[in-house]
Amino acid sequence: MKETGKKRILIIEDEEHIAEGLKFNLSRQGHEVMIAFDGVSGLQKWKEWQPHLIVLDIMLPGINGFSVLQSIRLADERLPVLILTAKGAPDDRVRGLSYGSDDYMTKPFNLDEFLLRVERLLARVTWSRGEEKTGPSQQTYHFGGNEIDFNTFTARCRQGTIQLTEQEVKILKLFIANRGKPLSRKHLLEIGWGYTGVTTTRTVDNFIVRFRKYFEDDPQKPLYFKSLRSVGYIFDHD
Amino acid sequence: MENHPKWYFHPVLIFISSVVALAASLFLYIYWYVEVSSGLKDVVRRYNLDTTRFYEAQTWVVILVLSILVGIILAGMLIIFIYNQKTLQFYRLQHNFINNFTHELKTPVTSLKLYLETFQRHELSREDRLKYLGYMIRDVNRLSDNISRILDLARIESRSHEGEFIESDLVQIVEAFCKANTHLFQGSDIRVHNPSGSAFVYPVNVPLFEMLLMNLLTNAIKYNTSERPIVDIRFVPQKRRLDIQFEDNGIGLEKKEIRKIFKKFYQVGRSDDRSAKGSGLGLYLVRQIVRIHKGKISAESRGPGQGSIFTLTLSLRKARAA
Numbered sequence: 001m002k003e004t005g006k007k008r009i010l011i012i013e014d015e016e017h018i019a020e021g022l023k024f025n026l027s028r029q030g031h032e033v034m035i036a037f038d039g040v041s042g043l044q045k046w047k048e049w050q051p052h053l054i055v056l057d058i059m060l061p062g063i064n065g066f067s068v069l070q071s072i073r074l075a076d077e078r079l080p081v082l083i084l085t086a087k088g089a090p091d092d093r094v095r096g097l098s099y100g101s102d103d104y105m106t107k108p109f110n111l112d113e114f115l116l117r118v119e120r121l122l123a124r125v126t127w128s129r130g131e132e133k134t135g136p137s138q139q140t141y142h143f144g145g146n147e148i149d150f151n152t153f154t155a156r157c158r159q160g161t162i163q164l165t166e167q168e169v170k171i172l173k174l175f176i177a178n179r180g181k182p183l184s185r186k187h188l189l190e191i192g193w194g195y196t197g198v199t200t201t202r203t204v205d206n207f208i209v210r211f212r213k214y215f216e217d218d219p220q221k222p223l224y225f226k227s228l229r230s231v232g233y234i235f236d237h238d
Numbered sequence: 239m240e241n242h243p244k245w246y247f248h249p250v251l252i253f254i255s256s257v258v259a260l261a262a263s264l265f266l267y268i269y270w271y272v273e274v275s276s277g278l279k280d281v282v283r284r285y286n287l288d289t290t291r292f293y294e295a296q297t298w299v300v301i302l303v304l305s306i307l308v309g310i311i312l313a314g315m316l317i318i319f320i321y322n323q324k325t326l327q328f329y330r331l332q333h334n335f336i337n338n339f340t341h342e343l344k345t346p347v348t349s350l351k352l353y354l355e356t357f358q359r360h361e362l363s364r365e366d367r368l369k370y371l372g373y374m375i376r377d378v379n380r381l382s383d384n385i386s387r388i389l390d391l392a393r394i395e396s397r398s399h400e401g402e403f404i405e406s407d408l409v410q411i412v413e414a415f416c417k418a419n420t421h422l423f424q425g426s427d428i429r430v431h432n433p434s435g436s437a438f439v440y441p442v443n444v445p446l447f448e449m450l451l452m453n454l455l456t457n458a459i460k461y462n463t464s465e466r467p468i469v470d471i472r473f474v475p476q477k478r479r480l481d482i483q484f485e486d487n488g489i490g491l492e493k494k495e496i497r498k499i500f501k502k503f504y505q506v507g508r509s510d511d512r513s514a515k516g517s518g519l520g521l522y523l524v525r526q527i528v529r530i531h532k533g534k535i536s537a538e539s540r541g542p543g544q545g546s547i548f549t550l551t552l553s554l555r556k557a558r559a560a
Contacts, residue, residue, distance in 0.1 A: 017349040017373045024366070025356055059341060086344040107348035111355035 007122050008032045010051035012042035012068060013084070014060050018107075022055060022114075029115060039063030043071055043194040051079075053122055056101070058085040058092070063190050066099055071191045073100040074173045078128070080121040084109065141176055143224060143237040146215045148172060157214050167192075171207055175225070175235035184232040208233055249326075253319045257312065264308045268301055328503075335503035335518050342384050346377035387519055390449060394526050403441040408482070408552075410437065411444065412471060415451050426459050426467035438473060438480055440552060442531060450527045453520040454548055458486035463543075475554070482550040491539040491546050499537060500525040 009031050013019040016037070023033040034049060036042035039060045046054065054072070058065035069081055080103075083096045088106035096104050103117055141148045146157045150173070153164045164172070171192045175183070185204045189195045193203065208227075212219040226234050275297055353370050356362075362370070409432050416428050458469045464487045474481040491499065498504045502522040528535045528550060539546035 015345050015349065017377060018345070018352060020373070021349065021352040021356060021370070024370075025352075025359075028360060086341045086348070107344050108351045109348065111352060111359065 006030055006032060007052040008034070008049060009053045009055065009118070010034050010036065010042070010045055010049065011055045012036045012039065012060065012065070013055070013057040014038060015057075025111060025115060026118065029119070037061075039065065039068045040194060042068055046072060052125060053118065054079065054081045055118070056081055056083050056085075058083065058087050058096070063194065066095060067187075067190045069096070069099045069101055070174075071194055074170050074177070074191070078125070080125055082117065082121060084114070141172075144215065144217075155214060158217065159214060162214060168207070168210070172211075175233075178235070180234070180236045182228050182231050182234045186232075188232065204232075249319065249322060253315065256315060260308055260312060260315075264304060267304050271300055271304075272297065331501070331503035331518070338518065339384070339388075343381065346381040346384075349377045350374055350381075387523075390523060391519055394446070394523065394530070402443050402445075404444060405439055405441050406444060407437040407439050408442065408447075408480075409473060411442070411447060412451065412482075415448055419452070423455065423459060426462075426469070428455060428469045428471065430471045430473075432473045434473065434475055436475075438475070440480075440531075443527075446527045446530065450524050450550075453524050454484050457520060458484065458488055458546075462486065462488035464488070479554050480552045482552070484548040484550070485545065486547075487545045490542045490544045491537060492542055496537050496539065500535070 009026050011019050011022050011026075011033060013022070013035065014037050019035045019037070023035055026033045034045055034051070036045045039062045042054075042056075042060075043063070045051075056065045056068060060068070063071075065083065065085065069083070072079060072081065077100070081101045082103045082105065083101045084105050084107065085092070085096075086107045093104050102121055105114060105117065139149065139151045141150070146155060148155045148164070148169075150169060153166070153169055155162050155164055171188070174188065174192050188204045208225055209219075211225050212222050215224055216222045224235060224237050226236070228234055353374050356370070357367075409430070413430055416423070416430065455469060459467045468487050470483070470485045472481075472483040472485070474483060500521050503518040504522075525535055531552060533550060533552040535548060535550050537546060537548050
């Protein structure tokens with residue numbers, strides 16, 4: 001199964017021995033491999049290095065694997081992610097798959113099986129590459145009198161047409177994906193920015209102020225981006 | 239998913255409503271009693287019987303007895319409620335422990351299996367082979383450490399250690415222990431200070447006492463972000479007792495943590511994101527060992543990042559300062 005050619009694989013795993021062993025085996029398969037030992041550096045390496053596949057552990061220091069996965073899925077729906085974790089309870093599997101992992105393996109695992117699954121995931125990416133350019137998925141979103149265009153990063157709202165930054169688009173996607181569900185500042189910061197809870201949460205508040213200015217008819221009495229006392233924020237609309 | 243019971247099954251709510259019901263019933267008992275007895279009084283008055291004083295005294299006796307009984311019921315309910323809460327909390331800690339400990343056991347096993355399969359699959363260079371064998375040995379050590387910690391716990395809890403106390407000099411034991419285990423404390427400084435210069439002879443169970451030292455010292459080094467971890471062990475004789483202080487330059491403790499760290503299965507940090515490391519057994523073992531030696535252990539810290547001091551207090555009544 002070596003027809004997939006040389007691919008970049010990122011391993012996010014805090015146990016050095018396991019990460020090294022995986023790296024050795026995947027390199028022997030002819031792939032380029034990088035290791036990140038925690039969630040924050042994992043996200044950073046994912047952005048900089050643009051891997052073809054990610055092998056992800058769940059119990060990581062700082063940001064846990066579920067948050068890393070959610071963060072990746074906001075920007076990239078297709079990147080294959082294989083979860084490799086000691087957490088084997090059915091609830092954890094369901095959680096991992098519902099956040100958009102492509103495969104879920106529990107430790108201790110069988111090496112041959114792991115390598116075959118990795119090759120399979122990589123092969124599938126190669127096949128689907130052709131469709132990627134032709135098939136436009138859901139690219140606009142409406143709420144109230146607002147329209148967001150995720151292709152051009154623009155929004156039509158009460159201020160007219162405005163240009164959105166990449167970070168704003170990401171946070172909007174996060175709110176839309178969690179419509180009607182409360183999101184804590186800590187959670188927003190972890191998934192939207194890839195920070196741990198230590199950093200000031202004021203950043204989140206500033207973004208909300210901006211969104212309200214863009215999208216709310218009366219920013220003082222928000223209808224869509226509502227505050228929840230001592231929890232965080234909730235996005236909802238009719 | 240966790241099974242969330244309905245809100246009206248919440249123990250606090252049940253407790254509050256039964257207290258309210260009890261208070262209401264006490265009020266009604268007294269109210270009705272007073273009503274009935276005043277009705278009786280009317281009867282007494284009508285027939286000109288001279289027993290008013292007797293009735294008045296009886297009223298107060300009845301109210302007093304009822305109040306005491308209700309008070310006892312209330313106290314009983316409170317005790318059951320607290321006990322129930324403690325059990326629940328302990329159950330949660332234990333659940334957490336099992337999750338964590340499985341992770342602690344699974345990780346080295348996973349690593350071992352991975353390397354064994356790698357060896358089976360590939361012809362490795364000598365250099366790689368030695369490196370990976372080194373990893374495997376460390377994994378086996380980690381595994382056996384975890385297993386022996388569980389066995390230690392079982393041993394201490396079954397009290398199969400009794401009657402193994404030997405009169406020994408604590409300073410000597412500590413110094414010998416540090417010397418024998420230098421390989422474990424590489425890259426860190428462990429300094430023993432005994433300003434009084436005297437020996438402190440005390441009946442100790444040496445293997446248990448060494449287990450205590452091991453737990454305190456590895457904690458001080460493991461939970462430490464300083465460039466070079468330092469542990470100062472000080473022997474401070476007080477009037478009727480001996481204090482042994484273990485001061486480190488580690489990550490310190492939060493005030494609200496200090497009360498809890500000696501509890502069985504308790505871990506600082508959350509288990510979900512691996513900010514909690516270890517088994518949650520170490521300091522519990524330490525406290526049990528100290529209890530066996532009829533001493534006390536306490537912790538203090540100037541706050542997170544400021545290091546912490548663990549003080550072991552042994553009463554000197556039985557010991558002789560030689």
